[in-house]
Amino acid sequence: MMPLPVPDFLKVPLARPVAVLGDGVSGRGVQTLLARLGAGSAVYDARGREFTPAAAGRHALAVFSPGFPPGHPWLARVLKAGGIGMGEMDFASLFWRGRIVAVTGTNGKTTLVEFLVHALRLAGLPARAAGNIGTPLSQAAAESDGSAGEIAVCEVSSFQAETLRHFHAEALLWTNFAEDHLERHGSMEAYFRAKCGVAAKADRVFAGSSVRGSGPEFCKLQNSGPDPIWIPDPIWIDTMGQPADPRLAGTAFEHYPQRENFLLGAAWWRAAGLDEGLLFEAARSFKAGRHRLARIAEHDGVAYWNDSKATNFHAVEAALGRFGLPVHLIAGGKSKGGDLAGFVGRIAPKVRHAYLIGETSGALASACAAAGVAHTVSETLAEAVRGAAAAAGEGDHVLLSPGFASFDQFRGYADRGEQFERLVDSLGAAVAKGAIPSL
Numbered sequence: 001m002m003p004l005p006v007p008d009f010l011k012v013p014l015a016r017p018v019a020v021l022g023d024g025v026s027g028r029g030v031q032t033l034l035a036r037l038g039a040g041s042a043v044y045d046a047r048g049r050e051f052t053p054a055a056a057g058r059h060a061l062a063v064f065s066p067g068f069p070p071g072h073p074w075l076a077r078v079l080k081a082g083g084i085g086m087g088e089m090d091f092a093s094l095f096w097r098g099r100i101v102a103v104t105g106t107n108g109k110t111t112l113v114e115f116l117v118h119a120l121r122l123a124g125l126p127a128r129a130a131g132n133i134g135t136p137l138s139q140a141a142a143e144s145d146g147s148a149g150e151i152a153v154c155e156v157s158s159f160q161a162e163t164l165r166h167f168h169a170e171a172l173l174w175t176n177f178a179e180d181h182l183e184r185h186g187s188m189e190a191y192f193r194a195k196c197g198v199a200a201k202a203d204r205v206f207a208g209s210s211v212r213g214s215g216p217e218f219c220k221l222q223n224s225g226p227d228p229i230w231i232p233d234p235i236w237i238d239t240m241g242q243p244a245d246p247r248l249a250g251t252a253f254e255h256y257p258q259r260e261n262f263l264l265g266a267a268w269w270r271a272a273g274l275d276e277g278l279l280f281e282a283a284r285s286f287k288a289g290r291h292r293l294a295r296i297a298e299h300d301g302v303a304y305w306n307d308s309k310a311t312n313f314h315a316v317e318a319a320l321g322r323f324g325l326p327v328h329l330i331a332g333g334k335s336k337g338g339d340l341a342g343f344v345g346r347i348a349p350k351v352r353h354a355y356l357i358g359e360t361s362g363a364l365a366s367a368c369a370a371a372g373v374a375h376t377v378s379e380t381l382a383e384a385v386r387g388a389a390a391a392a393g394e395g396d397h398v399l400l401s402p403g404f405a406s407f408d409q410f411r412g413y414a415d416r417g418e419q420f421e422r423l424v425d426s427l428g429a430a431v432a433k434g435a436i437p438s439l
Contacts, residue, residue, distance in 0.1 A: 004037060010061065017039075017040035018062070019058075019062035021044050022068065023044075023045035024067070026138070029092070029138035030091065032138065032139055052077075056074075059078075061084045062084070062085050062086070063088055065088055066087065086163075087160060087163040088136055088160075089156065089160045093137060093166055096137060096144065099152070099170055100151075100152050101153050102131075102201075103173045104158075104173075105175030105195075106179075106314050107257065107312065107314055107315045107318065108257065109155045109156075110155060110292075111288055112175060113155045115288075119283075122281065123282075127151040127152075128153070130152045131160070159181075159184065161196075164198055168202075170202070171205075172199055172202035173206045173264050174199065174208065174234075175208050175261060176209075177192065179191075180314065181337070182337030206271075208237055208263075209236070212234075235267060237264050239260040239263045248280075248283060251283045252286055255322055256322070290306075291309045291417035293305060293322065297424050301393070306400055306421055308400055310401040310403060312336065312403060316331065319399065320399075321350075323350065326351055328355065328391060329347075329352075329354045329355070330384045330398070333407075333416075334404055334407050336404065341367045341370065345371050351373050354374070357379075358408045359408040365377050380409075381423065385420065
């Protein structure tokens with residue numbers, strides 16, 4: 001592999017070991033990139049070595065994982081010691097020699113990234129997924145051959161976006177904007193401003209309807225606040241209420257909300273001068289990732305749906321919009337903040353009965369009672385599945401669409417979805433109607 005050029009301002013800091021804050025996926029990606037650069041590193045993590053003031057003094061550069069909010073005391077120690085602090089994605093972007101197409105939004109980011117990579121490869125272009133999708137940009141930069149033509153389709157979370165300084169994308173696709181991550185950002189305005197961190201680093205912005213409609217207090221595309229926000233004039237994509245394109249029939253993008261992802265991706269695809277026919281061909285061969293609103297089984301006339309990746313209110317509302325009749329909904333988990341009563345009030349007409357799990361089950365039960373939603377508090381996911389299966393009749397739908405993070409009872413949303421699928425499988429196609437087994 002050809003050597004990666006080092007920016008002048010990092011040559012002296014990289015001569016000393018670099019402090020890597022966080023020993024998760026992002027931290028390990030940084031270590032891999034530093035090794036390719038021939039730089040040393042020292043890892044600090046809350047579960048291991050503490051980043052003390054003395055430790056901060058031994059490093060001229062600290063690269064931190066997205067889990068560190070800007071006000072974290074470890075980052076303050078970096079600055080107090082006279083060092084440079086950089087987020088993992090920001091640091092990695094300085095060593096990625098190819099092109100970057102960024103994708104952000106409250107929901108739909110991962111699917112859109114995966115689809116665009118699939119489509120670009122079908123078009124014969126070298127592309128790879130990076131960022132919040134699971135492969136850090138630092139890992140991608142370390143593995144790249146340095147080709148300027150390689151395209152990183154980069155999923156950018158609000159946690160990553162709020163600390164970007166050097167990152168640059170030729171385009172940003174901003175899928176949507178809705179309530180999420182208020183436990184980190186504190187307010188919808190602060191959450192929007194965090195997203196603006198990546199929009200300000202893109203040459204062109206393609207934004208969905210809900211971004212435009214999120215409120216004039218957020219969508220003034222001008223300088224505001226103590227830290228100036230600048231967004232290039234966006235290309236607004238009307239993703240709401242668009243008629244179904246017959247060319248998408250039978251694909252992952254046939255129905256809302258995935259149709260919204262396709263419309264946004266298609267707008268960028270056309271602007272980039274790529275063959276639209278190839279995009280529709282890609283849609284026909286694309287398979288969406290697991291745990292995203294998919295029908296997984298039918299037992300005794302009851303359909304079971306796994307939407308475990310729905311970790312915020314907007315995702316649940318989008319999933320419920322798929323069904324013509326009220327559903328048996330399994331929801332709950334670890335709170336990320338937000339207007340719980342407002343959320344339950346909005347979904348009430350779409351829910352026949354709610355089975356509530358996790359840390360938020362008590363608060364959800366109170367909100368359901370106030371909104372007149374029939375509900376049951378379930379100690380476990382197994383109990384919720386058993387209750388929903390017993391109550392559902394032929395033609396009904398049982399939907400796992402939690403609306404909250406999974407880390408109260410599960411290792412992640414994938415673990416939650418896999419456990420749900422195993423529980424549904426255990427119901428068995430041969431189970432006599434009404435004879436629900438112990439799960």
